[in-house]
Amino acid sequence: MLRSYLKMRFTAKESKTVLILLLLYSLFAYFNPNILVLPFWGRNPQFYLANYAGFFFWFAALFFILPLFAVYLQPNFHYFQNISIVYRFKNTDAYWMRRVVASFIESALYVSFLYVLLLIRAAFFHQFFHYIQDWSFFLKSYFLQIAAFTLFTVMYIFWSSLFRRLILGFAVTYLLFAYDYIAANVGLPPIYLLCSISFRPEDLSFYWPVLLMTLSYLTIFIIFGFLILKKQDHLQKAVSK
Amino acid sequence: MLRKMFNMNFKLMLNQRDFLLAFFSSLLLFLIPAIIDIATLYGQDIAALAPAWCYFGVVNGIAGSILSDFVQMYNLFFFPFTVSMAFSACEFDEKNLNVDKFIITRSGRAAHYLSQALVTFTGGFLMVFLPSVLSELTLMAAIPLQSNKLCPNYPLDPALLLQNVNFFQYFCCHYPYLYYFVYDIIGSVIGGLIGLLSYSISLYFKVNRFLVITIPGIIYLAAGLILDIFGLHAMTPENLIVPPIETEGIKPIYSVILIGGLLAIDFISVLGKIYIKKDEI
Numbered sequence: 001m002l003r004s005y006l007k008m009r010f011t012a013k014e015s016k017t018v019l020i021l022l023l024l025y026s027l028f029a030y031f032n033p034n035i036l037v038l039p040f041w042g043r044n045p046q047f048y049l050a051n052y053a054g055f056f057f058w059f060a061a062l063f064f065i066l067p068l069f070a071v072y073l074q075p076n077f078h079y080f081q082n083i084s085i086v087y088r089f090k091n092t093d094a095y096w097m098r099r100v101v102a103s104f105i106e107s108a109l110y111v112s113f114l115y116v117l118l119l120i121r122a123a124f125f126h127q128f129f130h131y132i133q134d135w136s137f138f139l140k141s142y143f144l145q146i147a148a149f150t151l152f153t154v155m156y157i158f159w160s161s162l163f164r165r166l167i168l169g170f171a172v173t174y175l176l177f178a179y180d181y182i183a184a185n186v187g188l189p190p191i192y193l194l195c196s197i198s199f200r201p202e203d204l205s206f207y208w209p210v211l212l213m214t215l216s217y218l219t220i221f222i223i224f225g226f227l228i229l230k231k232q233d234h235l236q237k238a239v240s241k
Numbered sequence: 242m243l244r245k246m247f248n249m250n251f252k253l254m255l256n257q258r259d260f261l262l263a264f265f266s267s268l269l270l271f272l273i274p275a276i277i278d279i280a281t282l283y284g285q286d287i288a289a290l291a292p293a294w295c296y297f298g299v300v301n302g303i304a305g306s307i308l309s310d311f312v313q314m315y316n317l318f319f320f321p322f323t324v325s326m327a328f329s330a331c332e333f334d335e336k337n338l339n340v341d342k343f344i345i346t347r348s349g350r351a352a353h354y355l356s357q358a359l360v361t362f363t364g365g366f367l368m369v370f371l372p373s374v375l376s377e378l379t380l381m382a383a384i385p386l387q388s389n390k391l392c393p394n395y396p397l398d399p400a401l402l403l404q405n406v407n408f409f410q411y412f413c414c415h416y417p418y419l420y421y422f423v424y425d426i427i428g429s430v431i432g433g434l435i436g437l438l439s440y441s442i443s444l445y446f447k448v449n450r451f452l453v454i455t456i457p458g459i460i461y462l463a464a465g466l467i468l469d470i471f472g473l474h475a476m477t478p479e480n481l482i483v484p485p486i487e488t489e490g491i492k493p494i495y496s497v498i499l500i501g502g503l504l505a506i507d508f509i510s511v512l513g514k515i516y517i518k519k520d521e522i
Binding site for chain 1: 311326451452470
């Protein structure tokens with residue numbers, strides 16, 4: 001079933017649209033690399049870090065990468081909320097676990113694609129060796145970002161199932177991820193959810209706490225997912241989508 | 242028939258869970274910070290108070306009010322989504338339930354689509370207009386409309402408030418309440434037009450409900466990021482819906498282009514659906 005799902009996911013128009021938009025976004029910096037200065041977190045950035053910030057730091061992550069990720073996830077909802085798919089599973093636990101696995105694979109594919117775009121751009125500007133030199137940071141942030149995007153997906157599915165509205169699920173999940181940005185501007189205490197996507201080299205000292213926190217949230221939402229799915233009327237959900 | 246259909250759709254909108262949720266969220270986002278600001282100012286000497294308009298949410302960052310931070314965040318993240326949540330998915334929902342054909346046979350295509358478009362615009366407009374005006378009225382009720390200026394630069398330097406206002410300056414200086422009211426209307430009109438853009442998407446593209454509501458919002462966010470990256474801060478949509486208090490270089494032509502562009506797209510889409518793309522059967 002997972003194979004047929006992935007086949008459908010790669011041919012879905014949402015996947016193709018997101019792919020094209022990410023490619024176009026990535027192309028901007030080829031013509032004028034100086035534009036990468038703005039999404040960077042400090043002043044006078046090194047190219048390889050500014051290139052990374054262009055995909056993963058606050059502005060890019062919140063205003064482009066996460067909204068596009070939500071669009072990219074639409075085939076997941078089409079497929080798994082289809083009533084004939086739901087009834088093919090023996091029980092809701094198996095159904096939910098399959099959704100979590102699919103979410104993980106989708107997140108890994110999306111983050112990997114972003115890294116491919118990032119590395120191609122680095123190679124174009126002859127800056128690839130910086131990523132090899134700093135491989136430990138980029139490998140760590142790669143795994144952390146996969147966990148963060150999986151958490152985004154699981155939270156999105158969870159809230160959407162709870163409210164029975166995709167838009168409300170997206171609004172709550174996006175708000176939780178945008179909270180750190182809002183908190184920084186309003187002066188509220190941070191919750192470090194966005195930090196797991198916008199991880200910086202200077203944050204390496206608290207890499208393990210952030211990873212642990214992300215995985216803990218993920219576990220909590222997976223458990224909540226089990227609980228909420230058991231109480232849900234899937235037939236009604238399919239009608240009132 | 243158009244009036245009857247408008248009333249029917251308007252009632253339908255007011256009873257929708259999505260509309261109520263988005264509207265009350267917007268209202269709370271505006272009113273709670275305004276009340277916190279008033280509570281913070283409570284008990285202060287009247288000489289330490291600026292006129293009420295200095296604490297409006299759109300006077301970003303100058304007065305240092307909590308409301309301005311929340312309004313900035315609202316305009317940045319929530320504005321395009323809440324306006325689309327008002328009633329933009331109405332045609333999508335009716336098409337999904339297969340009731341649009343029955344309504345069209347009784348009301349006619351023009352009345353059906355025009356009434357939906359008008360209610361969508363009104364919904365988007367009210368979603369921004371009512372919360373912002375209510376928060377301003379709350380502040381005006383609690384804070385004096387004119388302050389006792391014992392010293393020209395205390396409690397606020399007027400030059401700071403006017404530093405980037407390079408058009409309608411006289412209007413802003415002498416009739417600030419009217420000036421901000423006009424900007425409430427400008428923001429609300431843009432909100433209504435963005436809601437209408439979502440509706441237009443549902444008329445032409447076979448996308449799901451989530452995409453109908455979020456595509457204009459995603460374009461809004463991405464346009465802001467891309468214009469910022471290219472150093473065109475003055476052209477970002479979130480800066481055009483508020484008075485030019487904190488952003489340099491904003492020109493009225495940018496707002497005209499934004500409103501004109503949205504209006505043209507929405508107008509052509511709705512008329513095109515009524516007179517050209519007749520695909521209900």
